[in-house]
Amino acid sequence: AQSVSQHNHHVILSEAASLELGCNYSYGGTVNLFWYVQYPGQHLQLLLKYFSGDPLVKGIKGFEAEFIKSKFSFNLRKPSVQWSDTAEYFCAVNGDNAGNMLTFGGGTRLMVKP
């Protein structure tokens, strides 16, 4: 079975600070990995995804994530956050034997102080 763990439940940063949100997954085979963002009162939207190839993936709004297979990790990063990045961030995994099922982590609430 596949599972995802996000260790940071709440993160508070000041504007211009750098961001790194942790994501570790548990699955023995090939994986597709995703980061979704949920702005207050809205639905989940895709930030970026990894299927294969370059393990450093660039997404929208200056976000990037690095797939480190040996560590089963897919951490999300942004060099300089803005107040508008205040949201909840979800990491998700789809394993190659899991059909099309996505498993989400528990989410990380990010608050950026102006």
Added chain:
Amino acid sequence: DAGVIQSPRHEVTEMGQEVTLRCKLISGHNSLFWYRQTMMRGLELLIYFNNNVPIDDSGMPEDRFSAKMPNASFSTLKIQPSEPRDSAVYFCASSPGQGRGGNTEAFFGQGTRLTVV
């Protein structure tokens, strides 16, 4: 394409009443997911369909919950009878569902905010 469409956007109902939530998939997608989101429990997968067939319903809380896909583009989630603890935001998501290295990205609807009083 208009994306995943859920209705209603908001529903307030009395305890004991039947509630039906509706979801229209993106055309051409063949995987459908129902999620529930609460402050206490976060985002929970309730049920997952592939090609109209329920694949995993282990997240459905109890027999009061049922989900169907009468056709390839439409799904319903029914709660009967509803209880106050069912109050949550219910999201539907669809995926192209190509699996195994293909595009398994899920596209979410706007959600239905359910309040049971």
